[in-house]
Amino acid sequence: MSSATPSAPEAGAGLFSRTKTIPAVGPILVLLAFCLVFAVTNPRFLAPHNLSIILQQTIVVGTLAIGQTLVILTAGIDLAVGAICVLGTIVAGKMVNLGYDPMLSMLFAAILCTLSGLIAGALVSRLDLPPFIVTLGTLGILTAALRLISKGGAFPVQDDFLGLTGNTFRIGSFVLTYGVLAMLLLYAIVWYLLNETRWGRHLYAIGNNPEAARLVGIPVRLHLLQVYALAGLIYGITAWLALGRIPNADPNALQTANLDSITAVVIGGTSLFGGRGGLVGTLIGALIVGVLRNGLTLAGIDPLWQDLVTGILVIVAVAFDQLSRRRR
Amino acid sequence: MQTSHHDRSRHVLPQFMAGCAVFALAFGLVGAVGISYAHAEDVIVGLVTKTEVNPFFVKMRQAAEAEAQTKGLKLIARAGKFDGDNEGQVAAIEDLISAGAKGILVTPNNSSGMLGVIKKARDAGVLVIALDTATDPADAVDATFATDNLEAGVQQGAYAKAALGDKKPVIAMLDGTPGGTVDTFRHDGFLKGFGIAEGDPAIAGAAITNGAQDKAQVGMENLLSKNGDINVVYTINEPAAAGGYQALKSFGMEKDVILTSIDGGCAGVRNVKAGIIAATVMQFPYKMASMGVDAVAEYAATGKKPSGFINTGSYLITDKPMPGLDSKDSEWGLQNCWGD
């Protein structure tokens, strides 16, 4: 039998794994099932206004989850996502309120966020410190530092440029913000990086088998550094989107963003062990959480059910990952 | 071909299980949704509290639920994920607008962070009432139903002053979080009621407690080390008072110091009854909630909106009443307190 043998079923055909042809089938089915339930029970759910609200609510965690996906694909984890993003909002907001050019302020804030990622990446890749600990430390340091800078208080940020991504445009009866567009664009760009370039291929290889990656000549450490820095940049861009959504710089914001983004990534079918999964799943995962929260509210059900169902989905997703890995 | 067979059998089972899990979940939801789904004609009132767990907000929610039931409204309750979660409250208000709520009652985690979405709600014809905490500016909402924290502080200060009598005051201030609106009002009110100004030499010192017992204990210990003559203690809330008491006790001073507080939680009232706290000022979360629900019911029926600041009242609770100061005893307090 030669390589022309008809293809055997892909191992990735399980609901929560990924196949070459349709990525993230499992999460997509789950999303559709929930949408169906909510649409049947409350016609308001499918109203264009409501759907665009769900998308807008997904912007911040959804965009943060892009960076989280990259880090998790390397078999790492990033607990500082929210803190780095808040760093961006506070620095940009403070600078603008001090009279600096808004574009320059946002750029500077994004550079700071990238730098935070870079430092975490350096500690992970050069000193071989566990990502969990490094990003936990980053989280603590940034949270404390931000509260010191802002003296504990949130402050409004009224600026046309910083609030730009909150502006709306219309597609038919859908009113969307530029923030939604920016999030989808970022997903597209990073998806391309992951799936269509060497850089992405090498990222998967590193997450999958770092020693193999090293032996075939992939500069593993440098790559890790790049991943964390890129993640930092993404969190910085998210800061801009967050200011567009809520024009308020708040050191107390996004405290659960790390767990929320990890939830989206995991429900989306990306393995916490690295090297398996992808961005389509993450976007769907973030949407599932948003749809649940919104749909349950519309149905008048205690939103605690959202946490409960999300919890079940996380466990189911991880169980599948574990099962499919054990079979090997 | 052998490989293919092998592969197929390996993957069918988990796939099947995944399918079952998803559909069980989905249909479980259908069931749950079916049971509690609001009829289209229902008047929906939304309640968005700061967090899910704080007993103050639990009481608020219970009262809102009860009142909504008697008025024939449908209550949908949401909360921030953590203390200070503005994003979550904004999303909650958005969802409630989508759900077609007639009125939304909100205890803002951040007095300026949700102005945008509140405006959206009001533009959509939704009545928005702030409970417990005002927005900044206060007229961003239709009305605010809350404790007048300045007034509550004044009650606490006046009691401390009266209880101290002629003795020379040496005051310790166990503050919450500096800069917080509630914190500032209570602090300033206390000084006003006591009849002194900020910076008065009678103030021996202040500690930041974040309203937490452990931090309050450490803060009080440090203040007592600094000045052993302290005879009056202001506390931002009752947990802070409990922490302050522990410190006083370890210095053997619990009998000589007048410990006062604000809140009206049941644990606090029990401490009043036990003589640990001399007096506390009770506020009424259930009143805020039920008045809020009533206002929404009224708005739905007649289109009439409340406006401005409406004080839901505060009572001095003590078993050692002072002449000239209105107060209730701890028995009454226990019947009207919140939490357990």
Add this chain to the structure above:
Amino acid sequence: MSALASAPNQPGDSVRNVLEARNLVKSYGHVVALDGVDFDLRAGEILAVVGDNGAGKSTLIKTLTGAVVPDSGEILLDGQPVHFKGPLDARHRGIEAVYQDLAVAPALDIPSNLFLGRELLSPGILGSVFRRLDKRRMREMAAEAMADLKFRLPSITSRVENLSGGQRQGVAVARAAVFARKLVIMDEPTAALGVRETGQVLELIRAIRDRGLPVVLISHNMPNVFELADRICIMRLGKRAAVVSPKSHTMADVVAIMTGAVKVEAG
């Protein structure tokens, strides 16, 4: 010098050495994995490297492929000293290896693993500006390479984790065979294989030699070694104990040197 030692490089020997190493030392903490090893690989030969577990075979070939940087010693490629800082350096010089633990990424498919680290880019600006992978061409080339190997495979786009141990080994061997320009090093390439697959790999090794490339073959399988090798390098305790010819020595001789039952003066 003992009678057993057929000295590898007599002075005046006209045979060209493709790869040479002198006095390689590598320790891991207290463990001395390589204790002053010499090594030479002649043009067009199959050189077997044998030795007990832990004799230092894998470590030796890792230093030759840049995967491990030796503490001291020198490596000469075509007579020129080289300093490999990483596996990429060696790969650029045309040295390919099949490592004992295979060095494959299980979640990636066969073409991705074959081309790992040197993926092909699309022609035109898609490749030069957008750095887009040419997945189709890689898939076609991979299918061709695997077909040459005559390995039984479910599908060229299978993930490597869904392959049997032997099939995985086939992928690793094919990768080395396709890309080698100078020499191929294989660390126990038949360890997990059945009789049929082992035969295929041995055939492939001969095919590589017939292309004119020398092959270093590490194996514990003496019959295979004696069937294929032109020379046998025997490692013992981090040193090269001897280099012998399968024509002049028996399996028993080799095992005796390997286990230290017979001592050989180092050439």
